[in-house]
Amino acid sequence: MSTPTTTKTTECIEACNTLLLRERSAVAAYQSAADKFPGQPISGDLQTMCETHRDSVDLLESSIREMGGEPEVGPVNWGVHANAIQQTPRLYGSESAVENLKNCEKDNEKSYGDVLENRALLPESEALLKDTLLPRVVKHIKTLEQIEQSAN
Numbered sequence: 001m002s003t004p005t006t007t008k009t010t011e012c013i014e015a016c017n018t019l020l021l022r023e024r025s026a027v028a029a030y031q032s033a034a035d036k037f038p039g040q041p042i043s044g045d046l047q048t049m050c051e052t053h054r055d056s057v058d059l060l061e062s063s064i065r066e067m068g069g070e071p072e073v074g075p076v077n078w079g080v081h082a083n084a085i086q087q088t089p090r091l092y093g094s095e096s097a098v099e100n101l102k103n104c105e106k107d108n109e110k111s112y113g114d115v116l117e118n119r120a121l122l123p124e125s126e127a128l129l130k131d132t133l134l135p136r137v138v139k140h141i142k143t144l145e146q147i148e149q150s151a152n
Contacts, residue, residue, distance in 0.1 A: 008120045013069035015119040019129070020060040020071055022108050026053040029104055033097045042098070042147050049101075049140050056133050063125055098151070102144040108137045 030050035034043060061071040112134040116126065 009067050009069075009122065011120045012122045012125050013064055013067050015115045015121065016060050016064050016067075016125060017069070017072040019111060019115060019133070020057060020064065021074055022111055023053050023056045023060060023133075026050075026104065026108065027057060029101060033101060037097065045143060045147065049143065052136050052140070056136060059128060059132065063128055067122065067125070098144055098147055102141060102148070105137055105141045105144065109134070109141065112137060 027050055030046055030053060034046040034050060037043065037046075064071045112129055115121070116129055116134070121129070
């Protein structure tokens with residue numbers, strides 16, 4: 001069922017599409033790290049976080065469609081980070097894959113916070129971002145910090 005597009009709906013679709021591109025980028029970055037460092041003790045964590053981001057992509061796409069919009073398929077924001085992950089020889093430490101992923105997640109956390117604070121969102125979208133998607137990002141940051149600490 002298509003929803004009539006209002007200014008608030010249009011702004012909400014745009015905000016969700018911005019976050020959708022970041023989530024797609026996260027999938028690419030985590031997949032890149034998992035491919036670059038197979039068989040490592042954290043491979044399972046990387047795959048789990050990748051799958052969580054894939055689910056976030058699905059949720060955002062569904063939300064955008066329910067609002068009458070089309071999910072964007074444009075360039076990914078984490079593309080540079082995925083390339084950096086492919087080029088880094090280290091999984092842990094300074095300028096490592098884990099540090100890169102953590103910094104990307106922190107950027108995502110800020111993006112979600114900015115959207116929640118500064119955009120006119122429909123109640124359903126606001127709840128999805130605040131109650132489901134942002135907590136996932138925060139959990140990923142904590143997981144990556146724990147991985148870094150255990151590697152030291």
